[in-house]
Amino acid sequence: MASQEFAQKVAQMGLIPIDSPPPDALQRFLEAEIARWGKLVQDVGIAGTE
Amino acid sequence: MLIGMFAIVAPSNALAQDYPSRAITLVLPLGAGGAMDIIARSLFEPGLRARLGKPVIIENRTGGGTVIAATSVAKSPPDGTTLLFAPAGTLTTNATLYRKLPYDPAKDFVPIALTTKLGFVLSINPSLPVHSVAELVAYAKERPGQLAYGSTGIGATPHLAVEMLERAGHFAMTHVPYRGMPQALSDVVAGHVQMVFADPAVAPPLINDGKIRPLAVSSLTRISAVPDVPTLDEAGFPGFEAVSWHMIVAPAGTPLGRSSSCSTANSKASWRARNSRRRSPRWA
Numbered sequence: 536m537a538s539q540e541f542a543q544k545v546a547q548m549g550l551i552p553i554d555s556p557p558p559d560a561l562q563r564f565l566e567a568e569i570a571r572w573g574k575l576v577q578d579v580g581i582a583g584t585e
Numbered sequence: 586m587l588i589g590m591f592a593i594v595a596p597s598n599a600l601a602q603d604y605p606s607r608a609i610t611l612v613l614p615l616g617a618g619g620a621m622d623i624i625a626r627s628l629f630e631p632g633l634r635a636r637l638g639k640p641v642i643i644e645n646r647t648g649g650g651t652v653i654a655a656t657s658v659a660k661s662p663p664d665g666t667t668l669l670f671a672p673a674g675t676l677t678t679n680a681t682l683y684r685k686l687p688y689d690p691a692k693d694f695v696p697i698a699l700t701t702k703l704g705f706v707l708s709i710n711p712s713l714p715v716h717s718v719a720e721l722v723a724y725a726k727e728r729p730g731q732l733a734y735g736s737t738g739i740g741a742t743p744h745l746a747v748e749m750l751e752r753a754g755h756f757a758m759t760h761v762p763y764r765g766m767p768q769a770l771s772d773v774v775a776g777h778v779q780m781v782f783a784d785p786a787v788a789p790p791l792i793n794d795g796k797i798r799p800l801a802v803s804s805l806t807r808i809s810a811v812p813d814v815p816t817l818d819e820a821g822f823p824g825f826e827a828v829s830w831h832m833i834v835a836p837a838g839t840p841l842g843r844s845s846s847c848s849t850a851n852s853k854a855s856w857r858a859r860n861s862r863r864r865s866p867r868w869a
Contacts, residue, residue, distance in 0.1 A: 541628055545701050548620045549785030549810040553830070555698040558841060565696050565832070568677045572745065576681040579748050581740055583684040585650070 609633065610642045611668050611833070612658050614651030614675060620786060621831055624701065625670055651675040652687065659693035663838035668697065673829045674741065682740045694834035695841065703829040704804025705743055705782035706811055707750075708797040710773050713780075718754075718801050718820040721780075725756040733759040734780040735769030743769070743782035746803050746827035753822050773797055782827075785810040803827040 542552040556564060576582050611629065615621055625643045633641040646654040655675050661667035669675075676690040688694075707718065715721045725732050736744035739762050751757055761778050763769040769781045770788075774796045783797065785808045791797045792811065801820045802808050817825035835841075 544628060545620075545624060546809045548623065549703070549788075549808060550620060550624075551702040551704060551804060551806060551808065551828075553699045553701055555700065558696065561696040561699060561832075564699065565676060566691060568673065569680055569691055572673075572677040573681040575745055575748060576678050576740060578752075579745070582681045584739065585679075585683045 607666055608639050608642055609637070609666050609668065610644055611670055612654050613643060613645050613670050614647065614654035615645065615672070616647050617645050620701075620703070621670060621672065624831070629670075650679070652679070652683070655679075655690075656687040658834075659688040659836055661836050663836040663840075665835060665839050667836065669694070669834050670700075671832055671834060673832070676832060676834065678740050678745070693837050695837050695839055697833040697835055697841070699830060699832050701831045702804060703742075703831070704785065704802045704806075704808050705746060705827070706785050706788045706792075706799050706808070706814060707746075707780070707801045707803065707817070708770075708773060708783045708788060708792070708799050709780045710776045710778075711795060711798040712776060713798070715800075716798070718817065718822070721800060722754040722756055725754075725758055729757050730759050732780065733761050733778040734782075735761050735763050735772055735778045736781065737766050737769060738762050738764075742827060742829045746782045747780075749825070749827050750817070750822070753825065770797070 538554075545552045555561065611625055613621055613625055622643070622645065630641050630643055646657065648654075651672065651674070655669060655671060658667055658669035676694070679686055680690045709715065709721065713721075713724070715724050734747050736747070738744065739760075741762075743766075744760060744762065747758065747760070758780070761769075761772075763772065766781075766784045766787060769778070770783055770791065772778050773781045773783075774791065782803055783791075783799075785802070788797065788799065789810050792799050799811055799814045801817045802811065802814050803817060803826065805816060805818055805824075805826045807814065807816055
């Protein structure tokens, strides 16, 4: 199974394999991550420094 | 079509017969030899070639952080033949870190698949007299700003993970950004800085040699490379998660097609099952 091969190989690299969520959940995940990390970047005071 | 293609981690046979009309280029914003490059070349490329009967070109387009690659994919025709394999920062923190980003992570891409997460190993110089996260926090609280931690750069996950931990644990350390993980780690080993969220690909030998001491990992699940190290969630910070991740995205407007209703339903059910178990973060 490709899924097991994928999981094993990425685990060997120290990574955590993900069974990707369906597209609508993935879109919501991305938006939530943009908001969550964006807030932290603002709080830390490094927004707009690049 | 696209969704099914990248469900390599959960194989489905929902490929459209007429897709793609020409070879697919998967753009990596990072150089050859890194984890994402290895995943793309050793897993995605052969898997897709077998399914599509055509080569998939893996293109390392480096420079400008990851901005040049992301911008070029954002401006590519949305026909499914140009995709981006992006680390989290390209799609998340860059939106806030950059004064002027030439692409909009939320609007210029459509997500195809989340493939992997990268948790980090909270590691300290072993001369520090602490053996748990609780002891570290107590020790740091008594020495505000006196302890220093390394990172791979301002705004990178190993930096922001400490910022998150400081807010949750009410302590403060001094940040020292390095060019990369090897430099940061070697300064922890040398004792120039006391702590770093280390890449689990490189931490284990240093742990085994006693050169760094792992206290916790930043993911919600343990990392198989360091199976005995507890999660921060287990170590007194319920819900704590500060990971990077890797996602395949296409230019906005790319028709995604549909994977088979069966595999979509399965995927939805398992996603819900996993997430219903997840505790909501109390430290936020």
